[in-house]
């Protein structure tokens with residue numbers, strides 16, 4: 001497996017290095033995109049394919065009384081997201097779930113916004 005396949009599903013040591021790199025390398029475009037997202041302070045947000053959790057952290061900052069959940073099918077991504085957001089998880093404002101976006105079960109109207117950064121091109125059935 002090539003190191004760059006860790007962008008699709010981070011695994012093992014290479015995956016741990018990749019999620020740390022993504023948290024830094026994706027930062028400029030993520031911060032640019034988030035400028036256009038208007039959220040109320042108590043918004044509920046889902047970040048799909050959350051990777052290393054840097055965008056969960058940014059979303060939590062944008063909605064200081066809100067809740068942000070992340071989902072990713074890579075255990076390495078979930079572990080890193082939990083570590084990066086451990087304070088918010090302890091406060092009950094953040095949850096990180098392991099699973100595929102193809103099999104999510106959430107109430108359709110629970111979230112005020114759903115985000116996905118640098119991940120949709122990996123999804124098996126984007127329209128669904």
Ligand SMILES: C[S@@+](CC[C@H](N)C(=O)[O-])C[C@H]1O[C@@H](n2cnc3c(N)ncnc32)[C@H](O)[C@@H]1O
Pocket residue numbers: 007008009010022023026030048049050051052053055071072073074077099100101102116117118119122123124
């Ligand atoms: C290139 S990384 C981007 C991570 C993060 N969103 C960012 O911008 O730094 C793609 C992430 O999407 C996740 N991913 C890809 N397909 C997925 C799927 N079907 N369900 C859940 N997560 C998925 C991967 O495990 C990986 O963590």
